[in-house]
Amino acid sequence: MGLFLSTAFGFPTVLFTPMLIVAAVYWILVVVGAADTELLDGVDADGEAAGLSALMTRAGLLGGSGRTSAESHGERSGARAPVTVSLTLMVGVAWFVSMMGGIMTSLLETTSPSLLLALGAVVLLIALIAAWAVTSGLAMAVARLLPGRRSDSKHDLVGRTCVIRIGEASEGFGRAEITTDAGAEISIHVRTTGGEVLPLGSTALIFDHDRENDVFLVTHFDPALDPGRD
Incomplete structure (x- = not known):
């Protein structure tokens, strides 16, 4: 138990231990219905991945592209794994990798701080590479199993x-x-026609x-015309 705790809160594993605790708490909240699995997913007005979603998509960590040719023709897009997953x-x-590396490092008979720090840096690098490789591969597999969805183009x-x-x-x-x-809530440019003016909050x-101008044309919305209105 002492070896486990000393490794979990020693370099480099200590960099990931708090993140793992946060992730565990988050998924507990998801299970009880207090959080959404797509909490960190985001798209812009073109249906492209935005923010953290875009960054992870470019890194190949979500298993799907930010936008596909199918989406541009109004078809169903390829799915992406949720950012939280x-x-x-x-x-x-x-x-896990840093934990195993830390345990192996602790078995070496050395007390040199510089050597231990160097070994820790190597373990950290290996852990990051392994995390990217495994996540990229599994996310691609998971994305293929998920149903496609229409983009918000x-x-x-x-x-x-x-x-x-x-x-x-x-x-x-x-x-x-x-x-x-x-x-996701997105902001768009809008314009009216025929001299119509729509007040703030309407x-x-x-x-x-x-x-041509990349703006949406809008008009006053009458709730009485809403087909979903009782």
């Missing part, structure tokens, strides 16, 4: 409602907020996308 897997693998946003933010929306200016199917209907 890939991060947990990375932390778990890095912790600009064309897909037409016909949906948004909320006007930052002043009024007019023919010359407008900013609105919309929630994508993935649950709900608007997106009826077209102006490709």
Whole structure:
């Protein structure tokens, strides 16, 4: 037990031990329904991965591309593993490898601080490489098993409602907020037509996308016309 604790809280394993504890608490919250597995996933108005999702996608850690050719034609996109799953897997693998490396290092009969530090750095490098390799491979396998999903491309946003933010929306200016199917809130440029002005906080209907100016055309949304309204 003493060897386990000293290794878990010794260099380099101590870099991953707190992360592993956080990951364990997070998944407990997921099990009890207090957290979402797609908590860290994000997409932009084009349906492309954004933020941490984009970074991990480029690193090959989510098993899918940020955007596929199928998406550009309105077809169902290839799925990506959730960011939280890939991060947990990375932390778990890095912790395990560094733990095993730390135990092996502790068996060496040396008390040289510089040598122990150098060996720890080597173990850390091996742990990071192993974490990336294992996560990349498993994420790709998991992504293939997940069903594809439609992206929130600009064309897909037409016909949906948004909320006007930052002043009024007019023919010359407008900013609105919309929630994508993935649950991410994104900000979009909007414009009205025919001299219509939409006040701050009002709900608007997106009826077209102006490709030339890359803005969405909106108009006042009447809740009475909502097909989902009782």
